[in-house]
Amino acid sequence: MSVPAAPQHQPEPYRDSAIGDVIIRTSDGVEFHVHRRRLSDASPVFADMFALGRETAAAAGEKPDVAVSEPSAVWEKLLPFCHLAEEPPITLDDIPLLLEAGRKYRMVAVTWRMRAYLFRPEFLDEKPFAVYALACMTGVPRVAAIAARRTLAGPLYPEYAKEYGYVSGLALYNLLDFRRRCGIAAADVVSITNSNEVPAWMQFSPVLPDMKTCGSVPGCAGSFVAYMERLHDALKLCPDSSLASSTNMLSPVIASALRCTSCASTIFEDTMRSAKVLESKIAEAIAKVELVVEA
Template sequence: MSDSHAAAPPFVPTSPFDDPGADVILRSSDGVNFHVHRLILSVASPFFKQMFTLPQPASEPDIPVMPVSESAILLNCGLRLWYPGADPAADEELELVCEALHVFIHKYDMPFLTSMAKIRLRPRLEEAPVAIYAIACRLRWMDVAVEAAQAALKLPIRDFSSRQIDSQLSAINTDMYQALLHYHAQCGAIASSATADLAWYEVSADTPGAYCTGADPHCPRNADKRYLCSNGEKPLRRWFVDYLGELTALLNRTPGGKLDNPDLLLKAHKGSHLCPYCGKNGLERIVKFSALLDAHIQKDLDSIKLNLDF
């Protein structure tokens, strides 16, 4: 009978860290040997260069062994970030990548990894913006922190917590996390104000339902509120006001959320088709309005700064 609790198989280095022509071995804390070249390590890292200048014991084997304090998995991840001929694993967890970056940049004195690491992390911003924000704060990368904070606007704050994210956030200080929360809240207030008050919007023939003159009882005007537009107050149709209200709630939760949300567009489209006047080119007008709204919001959000001090 198989043992469901059997230990995981030992880590086995693959190319290029199994090179029989290597002239030094890095031995991980769990006893795994990485066959590497001292010239490559010396050029990349002043730490290793200094290590190789130290006198070696007379009993040193033909291939010297250098014990390091990192595990095989961490050492493999860190080496694959930069070692010639190494193929970085695309599915490595962000937590592991972050720890490897921190070790190799700081402990092994390899600041050149910064630009390479940013290139590797940026494609994962949409996937894990809060985790990458924490990584950027830990490594003091202001540009990536800003990009991650902007990407996090597509999430509600309640999604800022998970096992992986919490492990990253625990490595940064409270001020850094509070800066992210404050930025999200500011952007939510700014974005949602664009649908609560249409002073920025110029009414035109494309305004959804604004020029409906039908007497259809299913298409009432907004009885309790008038929306101020750039060329004067215009009474809007109830179905469109309801659509704006749902957009306001959406933008307050997710300031960077997609305004072409299919569910909201479909609901507005159905509302407009209760009236033959509003329904004519109704969806097209809603989509055009959403595009104008998105451009206006993005312009306003660009003025909001992430308050980080490093």
């Protein structure tokens, strides 16, 4: 019986010395064997370097050697873009490093792809403050605006993100000022007058119609006014439309109405319907606030 051949060892990508006609030597001493034509197509900097013969001279018959200042971790991510290969997994930490390399070597395709990565939902949802900083750094106002809005449901003061080091203090001020203006706009939607009247827009809106006409004492309408006041104060600090239907906000209203023979039977349906109306109005107000984007 024949013995099966041992599996052939496959070198890591771009590590096969039999491939390519130039060596990229990284700052940590790793050699990548690549095709100069691919690098030239991807980067005018390398195209000029090869055309003018500025690459490091090697012994006759050997591949020229080009020393670069980036570590191998960066080039492992960069080379697939140059060779039109399958894109590697990209993390948020990779983006600024690849953007810097893309700028340095004038790799336009890399720059555009990194900007596109900032749109990824997992980055926007999990690290909106970091995405905001990177979007300002790369001059992508649309992404900065989306990320800024994702921060509104978060803490009053921005969470730490090392990406802040890439932008100016003015960019961070603009983010805080945006939140302040969103808070004012959101709170105005539910602002109660001194006479305890609900906002004018609500007079003809189907927001808790039964509670507004309820005759109980102190009245379910009173608990609704108190709800609006709590929501007003909360929105100024955290301009998040979902607060309108949060349990903490609605529980006192429901508890009061359950003691009322007129409102108890419909309170759950009424409060949720009303909260959704408020959410929509608050979201509309916040959407009108514009972010000033500065790098």
